[in-house]
Amino acid sequence: MMPFLNPDLRRHTPAKRTLRKDSFAAQAAVVVVMKQNAMPDGETRMAAVGRFRMILLIVIALMFVSQPVSAQQNQQVRVVEVIWGFDGRVVAGQFMPLSILIDNLSDQPIEATARLKRVAGMVNEVGGLAVQPVFLGPNSRRWVQFYPYISDRSATWYFDLLTEDQTFTFDPMDQPRSLLEQNRLDKEPDKTLSAVILDPQGMATRLPTTIKHMPAEIFPPYGTATQGLYALFLDHVPDWEAPRQEALLSWLKSGGHLHLLLDSNSQTLRFSGLLAPLNDPFPEFSVGSGTVTRHDVQRAGLVSQIVTPAITPPEVKAAQADEAAELAQQAQMAPGFRNVNSFEDAEMFSSLRKITQPEHSWILIFLLSMCYVGLIFPGCWLLSKQRRFHFLVTYGAVASLAVVFSLIFLVIGRRGYGESTSLHSLAVARAEGDTHWNSLQYSTLFVTSGNQYVIEEKDRQTLLASGSADERVDAAITSGNLASFVARIPPFSSQAVMSRRRLMTKSWGLVLTEIAQSADELTNMTWTFNENFPTGDDIQYFAVHGSKVYTLKSDAGKKQLSYANLFTSLATFCQQKDEQDFGAVFLPFGGRQYSQDDPTETLQAECFRKALPRLTARSLIDDFAIDPGKFRLPEGRIRVMVYAPLPSEWDMSVSAEVRRGGRILYVKDMTLQTGLSDSPEQ
Numbered sequence: 001m002m003p004f005l006n007p008d009l010r011r012h013t014p015a016k017r018t019l020r021k022d023s024f025a026a027q028a029a030v031v032v033v034m035k036q037n038a039m040p041d042g043e044t045r046m047a048a049v050g051r052f053r054m055i056l057l058i059v060i061a062l063m064f065v066s067q068p069v070s071a072q073q074n075q076q077v078r079v080v081e082v083i084w085g086f087d088g089r090v091v092a093g094q095f096m097p098l099s100i101l102i103d104n105l106s107d108q109p110i111e112a113t114a115r116l117k118r119v120a121g122m123v124n125e126v127g128g129l130a131v132q133p134v135f136l137g138p139n140s141r142r143w144v145q146f147y148p149y150i151s152d153r154s155a156t157w158y159f160d161l162l163t164e165d166q167t168f169t170f171d172p173m174d175q176p177r178s179l180l181e182q183n184r185l186d187k188e189p190d191k192t193l194s195a196v197i198l199d200p201q202g203m204a205t206r207l208p209t210t211i212k213h214m215p216a217e218i219f220p221p222y223g224t225a226t227q228g229l230y231a232l233f234l235d236h237v238p239d240w241e242a243p244r245q246e247a248l249l250s251w252l253k254s255g256g257h258l259h260l261l262l263d264s265n266s267q268t269l270r271f272s273g274l275l276a277p278l279n280d281p282f283p284e285f286s287v288g289s290g291t292v293t294r295h296d297v298q299r300a301g302l303v304s305q306i307v308t309p310a311i312t313p314p315e316v317k318a319a320q321a322d323e324a325a326e327l328a329q330q331a332q333m334a335p336g337f338r339n340v341n342s343f344e345d346a347e348m349f350s351s352l353r354k355i356t357q358p359e360h361s362w363i364l365i366f367l368l369s370m371c372y373v374g375l376i377f378p379g380c381w382l383l384s385k386q387r388r389f390h391f392l393v394t395y396g397a398v399a400s401l402a403v404v405f406s407l408i409f410l411v412i413g414r415r416g417y418g419e420s421t422s423l424h425s426l427a428v429a430r431a432e433g434d435t436h437w438n439s440l441q442y443s444t445l446f447v448t449s450g451n452q453y454v455i456e457e458k459d460r461q462t463l464l465a466s467g468s469a470d471e472r473v474d475a476a477i478t479s480g481n482l483a484s485f486v487a488r489i490p491p492f493s494s495q496a497v498m499s500r501r502r503l504m505t506k507s508w509g510l511v512l513t514e515i516a517q518s519a520d521e522l523t524n525m526t527w528t529f530n531e532n533f534p535t536g537d538d539i540q541y542f543a544v545h546g547s548k549v550y551t552l553k554s555d556a557g558k559k560q561l562s563y564a565n566l567f568t569s570l571a572t573f574c575q576q577k578d579e580q581d582f583g584a585v586f587l588p589f590g591g592r593q594y595s596q597d598d599p600t601e602t603l604q605a606e607c608f609r610k611a612l613p614r615l616t617a618r619s620l621i622d623d624f625a626i627d628p629g630k631f632r633l634p635e636g637r638i639r640v641m642v643y644a645p646l647p648s649e650w651d652m653s654v655s656a657e658v659r660r661g662g663r664i665l666y667v668k669d670m671t672l673q674t675g676l677s678d679s680p681e682q
Contacts, residue, residue, distance in 0.1 A: 075105075075168055076104065076105050076106040076108075076110075076168075077102055077103065077104055077105065077106075077110065077136070077161060077168045078102070078103050078105065078170075079100060079101070079102055079103075079159070079170045079171070080101040080102065080103050080141065081099075081100075081101040082098070082099070082100050082101075082173055083097075083098075083099040083214070083218065084096070084098055084173075084175070084176045085097060085098075085176075085194060085228055086194050086195075086196045086212070086214055086228065086229045087194050087195065087196050087212035087214070088176060088212065089176055089177060089178065089179050089194055090150045090175065090176055090177075090178050090179070090228065091150065091178060091179050091194065091227070091228035091621070091624075092150050092151060092152040092178040092179075093150065093151075093152070093345070093618075093621045094149075094150060094227045094228045094621065095147045095148070095149050095150075095224065095225055095227070095228075095463040095465070095500050096147065096148065096149075096150050096225070096228045097145055097146075097147055097218070097220050097225050098116070098145065098146045098147070098148055098157070098173075099143055099144075099145050099218045100143065100144045100145070100146075100159060101141060101142075101143050101144075102134075102136065102141065102142060102143075102144055102161075103140075103141045104136040104137065104138065104139060104140055104141070105139070106138065106139070107138045107139060108138055109135065109136065109137055109138055110134075110135070110136040110161070110163060111133075111134075111135050111136075111163065112133075112134050112135075112136075112161040112162055112163040112168070113131055113132070113133060113134070113161070113162045113163075114131065114132050114133070114134040114144050114146075114159070114160075114161055115129055115130065115131050115159070115160050115161075115162055116129070116130040116131075116146045116148065116157060116158070116159050117129050117130070117157070117158050118148065118155050118156075118157055119155065119156045119157070119158055119172070120153070120155050120156075120470065124472065125472060126155075126466075126468065126469060126470055126471055126472055126473065127149075127465065127466040127468060127469060127471075127473055128465075128466040128473040128474070128475035128476065128477050128485075128487070129475065129476055129477065130146050130147075130148065130465075130477045130478075130479070131476050131477065131478055132144070132146070132478060132479075132480075134161065143217065143218050145218060145220070146479075147220070147222075147224075147225045147463045147479050148465065149463075149465035149498050150175070150178065151345065151469040152178065153469065153470075154174075154175055155175050156172045156173070156174055156175070157172065157173045157174075157175060158170075158172050158173075159173065179193060179194060179228075179624070191312055191313070192308070192311045192312055193230035193231065193311050193312070193313060193624050194228055194229055194230050194231075194311075195211060195212070195229075195230055195231035195232065195233070195307070195310065195311040196211065196212045196213060196214040196229070196232060196233070197211050197212075197213055197214070197232075197233035197234070197235070197299070197302070198213075198214055198215075198216040198219065198232065198233070198234055198236075198238060199213050199214065199215055199216060200216055200236050200238070200239075201215065201216060201217050201239070207299060207300055208299060208300060208301075208302045208303075210302055210303060210304045210306075210307045211233060211302065211307050211311075216236075216238045216239075216240070219238070219240075219244055219247070219248070220244075220247055221241075221243040221244045221247055222243070222247055222461040222463070222480070222502070223246065223247040223249075223250025223251055223254070223432070223438065223461060223502055224250075224438060224461045224462070224463050224500040224501060224502055225247070225461075225463060226247060226248075226250065226251035226254075226256070227251075227254070227438070227500075227622055229251060229256065230256075230257060230311060230624055231256070231257040231258075231259060231310050231311050232248075232251075232256065232257070232258050232259065233259045233261060233302065233307075234258065234259070234260055234261065234269070235260075235261035235262065235263055235264070235269070235298065235299045236263055236264070236269070237263075237269055237270070237271055237272075237275075242273075242274060245273065245274040245275050246274055247461075248275065249274060249275070249277070249287070250432050250436070250438065250502065251290070252287050252288060252290035252292070253287060253288025253289060253290055253432040253433050253436075254288065254289060254290065254430050254431075254432050254438055254622070255288075255289040255290050255430075255622065255623065255669070256290040257290065257291055257293070257310065258278070258287075258290065258291070258292045258293070259292075259293050259294075259295060259310060260278070260292060260293070260294050260295065261295050261297060261298060261299060261302065262295075262296065262297060262298045263298075264298070264299075266298060268294075278292060280292070282294075286671065288431075288432060288433050289431070289637075289669040293310075313624060314632075344614060344618075345442070345467065345469070345498070346469070347614070348426060348442045348611070348614060348618075349442060349444060349467045349468075349496040351607045351610065351611065352424045352425075352426065352442060352443075352444040352496075352607065353444055353446075353494055353496075354603055354607060355422075355424050355444075355603055355604045355607055355661075356419060356422060356424070356444075356446040356494060361412060364412060365409070365412060368405065368408060368409070368412070372401065372405045375401055376398065376401060379397075380394055380397050380398050380401070383397055419446070419448055419492070420448060420658075420659050421445075421446065421447050421448055421449075421656050421657065421658050421659070422445075422446045422658055422659040422660070422661070423443060423444070423445050423446075423652075423654060423658045423659070423660050423661075423662075424443070424444050424446075424604075424607075424660075424661050424662055425441055425442060425443040425444075425646055425660075425661075425662030425663075425664075426441070426442045426608075426611050426615060426662060426663055426664075427439050427440065427441035427442070427615075427646060427662065427663070427664040427665070428440055428615045428618055428619045428664070428665045428667060429503070429664055429665070429666050429667065430619065430622055430667050430668075431666070431667065431668035431669065432502075434507040434508070435504055435505060435506065435507055436502060436503070436504055437502070437503045437504075437505065437666070438500070438501075438502055438503075439500065439501050439502075439503050439650070439664070440498075440499075440500050440618070441498070441499045441500070441501070442467065442496070442497075442498065443467075443496070443497045443498075443499065443652070443662075444467075444494045444495070444496050444497070445489065445494060445495045445497065445654065445658070446493070446494040447489050447491065447492070447493065447494070447495075447656070448491060448492060449491050450488075450489065450490045450491040451488070451489070451656075452486065452487070452488045452489075453486075453487055453488075453489055453495070453654065453655055453656060454484060454485070454486050454654070454655040455484065455485040455487075455497060455652055455653065455654055455655075456483065456484045456485075456652070456653045456655075457483045457484075457499075457501065457652055457653065458481065458482060458483075459481050460481070460483075460501040460502055460503060461480070461481060461501065461502040462479060462480070462481070462483035462499060462500070462501045463479045463483070463499065463500045463501075464477050464478070464479055464483050464484075464485045464497065464498070464499050465477065465497075465498040465499075466485075466487075466495075466496065466497065466498070467496025467497055467498045468495075468496050473487065473495070474487060474488045475487035475488075475495075485497055499652070501650075503650050505532070505647070505649075506532040507530070507532060508529050508530060508532050508533040509528070509529055509530035509532070509533070510527055510528075510529050510533065510640065510668070510670070511527065511528050511529075512525065512526075512527055512638065512670060512672065513526050513527065513528055514526040515638075515672065520546060520548075521548065521567065522543075522545050522548075522550060522563070522567075523563070524563050525543065525550070525552075525561075525562070525563045525638075526560060526561070526562050526563070527552075527560065527561035527562075527640070528559055528560055528561075529559050529560075529561065530559065531559075533559070534642055534644040534647075534666075535554055535556040536644070536645075538644075538645065539554070539642065539643065539644040539645075540612070540642070540643040540644075541553065541554055541561055541640070541641070541642055541643075542573075542640075542641040542642075542643075543638055543639065543640055543641070544570060544633055544638070544639035544641065545633060545638050545639075546632055546633055547569055547570050547571075547629075547631065547632045547633070548567050548568065548569055548570065549567060549568055549569070549570050549573040549616075549641075550563060550564070550566070550567040551564040551566040551567065552564055552640075561640075569629075570616075570628050570629070570631060571627075571628045571629035573613060573616060573628075574613045574614075574616050574617040574628040575613065604661060608663045611663060612643050612663075612665065615643075615663075615665040616628075616641065616665065619665065619667050633669075636671060636672050637669055637670065637671060637672065638669075638670055638672055639667060639668065639669050639670075640666075640667075640668045640670065641665060641666065641667055641668075642665070642666040642668075643663060643664075643665050643666075644663070644664060644666065645662070645663060645664070646660075646661075646662035646663060646664045647664075648660075650664075
């Protein structure tokens with residue numbers, strides 16, 4: 001076992017130890033005063049009580065007046081700056097960068113393991129331990145960057161450095177507020193989305209003040225860590241290595257908004273290498289699903305009239321808002337229905353865990369239980385009434401029945417009814433062009449034998465986190481191009497894992513060849529594809545235009561997708577029945593639950609069927625939308641969604657033989673190249 005898998009949660013910072021010593025001193029003083037003033041005389045006792053109270057108040061005042069000692073005071077390493085996300089805020093449901101600038105004050109190099117843990121409820125460490133190696137040269141500074149997964153619950157994060165000789169602890173870091181959070185008490189909630197302007201290295205002044213700043217050297221080197229950024233302003237060509245340039249393009253192709261300013265010499269920026277696609281001379285152009293906008297101003301001229309519209313989402317139309325409110329009211333009135341939002345990670349993992357539930361013989365267990373109760377009473381009671389038997393015979397019979405039935409229940413009621421170590425997954429993948437996908441995946445690893453298990457990924461910009469946001473997890477997590485999730489899992493239990501990866505596949509050759517529209521509704525559409533496009537009877541196809549979802553049908557022979565004459569609103573599509581609604585069938589004695597529409601549906605098929613609306617709603621968080629009823633795809637774009645089995649080439653490596661199963665929702669945005677018309681002939 002690695003030394004960082006079982007961190008000591010009972011460690012106290014110097015401030016807490018000092019406070020504890022003060023408490024002991026106060027208690028000792030109280031005891032001394034009580035002993036000195038324990039006199040039999042009544043009047044003297046009253047005077048002693050008064051003196052005791054005065055001394056007690058002085059001691060308490062001294063305890064609270066004393067200043068706490070910082071956790072990093074008098075250490076040879078200190079934390080200089082902490083930057084959450086991009087602009088100091090985070091997005092719930094995303095992996096967000098956490099940048100920590102540390103300073104080595106000594107003349108000795110430090111080689112350590114940087115560790116980050118999440119603590120809920122003051123002392124309850126949850127979600128495992130994120131680790132990475134760190135080297136600090138003598139009298140030098142460096143940035144350490146983690147990529148924690150942000151749940152919708154507040155937490156405190158602890159960072160430390162573990163060396164062979166000691167552990168450097170630092171002050172805790174409170175998780176900042178989240179964008180798009182609901183039920184806020186502010187009269188005027190902040191509606192702006194995350195946006196920053198990149199500062200070149202060594203820049204002393206932070207101008208302009210109309211937008212938050214971010215040092216260019218801490219822009220994430222992984223495209224998977226940029227999903228929480230909405231807009232980026234740039235007035236210089238960053239001196240970046242290839243991974244950061246590729247990360248910027250990945251973010252842009254996934255739907256980012258890049259704003260290019262004039263440089264310090266009032267010249268247009270000229271990019272080279274991987275960033276050459278940004279050199280188009282147009283005032284506004286597209287790169288993948290993202291947009292690039294040019295501004296003929298320098299950094300100092302970036303006024304609020306330019307910044308505010310660029311970082312504020314478009315207002316929802318009144319009719320659309322009324323429709324969303326009506327659907328929400330219907331969901332509240334119908335007990336079997338509810339709206340799916342983007343942060344139901346726990347429910348996603350709960351449905352995956354149900355796939356590995358055992359098939360117990362509940363009828364046999366029930367009959368054996370009744371038999372055991374009957375043998376104990378009145379069986380053993382009647383045996384005790386037989387005078388020809390010694391009274392110890394009754395006690396022996398009770399003990400024997402307990403042993404025999406314990407062994408029977410151990411065999412019949414134990415786990416192991418054909419279960420095997422398995423990995424089940426649900427994923428949603430956003431296209432970055434024709435061959436690359438940014439995939440967010442929910443996985444549960446179920447094991448039949450307790451051991452230490454390793455999930456590994458290489459060269460896929462993988463970010464990992466525990467899916468057990470409120471549970472203590474014995475796991476060490478490393479993210480990056482050499483990512484790993486090392487966890488000790490008890491027998492017949494499961495470990496939930498969140499991951500975001502950048503994956504490759506062959507081009508689908510998907511082309512929109514025909515489209516027609518009547519008012520706000522599409523009346524016809526046809527797509528063509530090549531042999532790499534996923535086809536099959538168990539695959540579903542949809543298209544999103546505006547705020548409506550259209551069902552598509554596939555013809556593998558003609559290699560065409562076509563309109564199926566079925567559509568619904570996106571809000572209705574993301575609304576689903578609860579897992580325990582009135583339409584479900586419950587078998588007696590705790591049997592499995594099946595759909596009333598298809599009594600033969602397996603638990604795995606039911607899980608994958610119900611996951612479709614959840615994954616659809618979950619995909620909207622990448623568009624900074626948490627309410628499907630208020631989302632509308634931008635003009636001139638159409639979104640194709642394909643719900644298919646998870647391809648084997650995207651499997652994660654597990655240090656055990658596992659049975660795999662899963663579904664993935666592909667999300668690909670495309671431009672309406674052929675335009676729209678009012679007649680189906682076009």
